[in-house]
Amino acid sequence: MELDVVVVGAGAVGLAAARALSLAGRQVMVLEAAQAIGSGISSRNSEVIHAGIYYPQGSLKARLCVAGRRALYAFCERHGVAHRRCGKLIVATEPDQVAALDGVAARARANGVEGLQLLDEREAQRLEPALRAQAALLSTATGIFDTHADMLALLGDAASRGAELALGVNVTGLVREPNGWGLLIEGESQPVACARMVVNAAGLGAQALASRTEGLPAEHRPPLYYAKGSYFVLQGRSPFGHLIYPLPEPGGLGVHLTLDLGGGARFGPDVEWVDVPTYDVDPRRAQRFYGAVRAYWPALPDAGLQPGYAGVRPKLSGSGADRDFEISGPADHGMPGLVNLFGVESPGLTASLAIGEHVADLLSA
Structure with missing residues (x-):
């Protein structure tokens, strides 16, 4: 043939x-x-439809994410693919993280990301009353879609x-x-x-x-290195209308809160280096999730998280770089x-x- x-x-x-x-x-x-x-x-x-915030200027990730995000919104509109520009907040939960948030904003602007606004504590809580943050970076270009x-x-x-x-x-x-x-x-x-x-x-x-x-x-x-990421699903209604992200960590973007198109909330992924891809979610990992999430949402109730699903990311470095x-x-x-x-x-x-x-x-x- x-x-x-x-x-x-x-x-x-x-x-x-x-x-x-x-x-x-x-x-x-x-x-x-x-x-x-x-x-x-x-x-x-x-x-998540990413804005293109985190990636080094001039990298393929930066260039293709910004161009791809603009094309993706237009594609979803043209083909009737469900999506929503809900926006996200990247949060500094401690005073010594505020400078790092400024750095994230500078990198995003260098990548050509539009719709960015630095918020102080009062402005962030006005948007999301349940949020605990010293400051936040609002990205209005971030959204969610039906993959x-x-x-x-x-x-x-x-x-x-x-x-x-x-x-x-x-x-x-x-x-x-x-x-x-x-x-x-x-x-x-x-x-x-x-x-x-x-x-x-x-x-x-x-x-x-x-x-x-x-x-x-x-x-x-x-x-090839396998970075497994587990997700936990929130039981009950989410108090947030935006996606909530902590500052990035080695190997990923931290345990963040994302929303689905039905209004449900999930947390993750975390980072677990594995030798072979596996997709089970160990309920014991929830303990780390509670600590990470309560840094920006102190009112997360006990037993509020249930195991969801897991994915594996194809990393080219095993160091988290x-x-x-x-x-x-x-x-x-x-x-x-x-x-x-x-x-x-x-x-x-x-x-x-x-x-x-x-x-x-x-x-x-």
């Missing part, structure tokens, strides 16, 4: 890449190992231009062939198809596929017709449309 472009992975990023390539006139086949789209990283997160509906819309756009989806197909390796890449599929000893171009958007499996890509230099196969997305194309690794996406964690969902355009540009260069 001769194919034009194969996208490996039907999460939000893979589907956005398929959409962008289809809109550019390519014939695209999306191959997904699971039996449903978006069942990995894309379905185990906070469903599954978004992925269905991405797939619909791609399919309208001829893209196809095959579920339950596990691509285990790539071999060089004269006209592109031979696709090794689980259960088959020889390539079953040849694709002129391949996009490796396999999420937690991206490094494994890269390690079985014939000729790919070792320096373009970064290590923030690493940029690694999106490499032919100009980087020297392999024609191949794009690899590594370490696409938060804000990958927000940035997905911009990531898709970036992938299409790398393959057209």
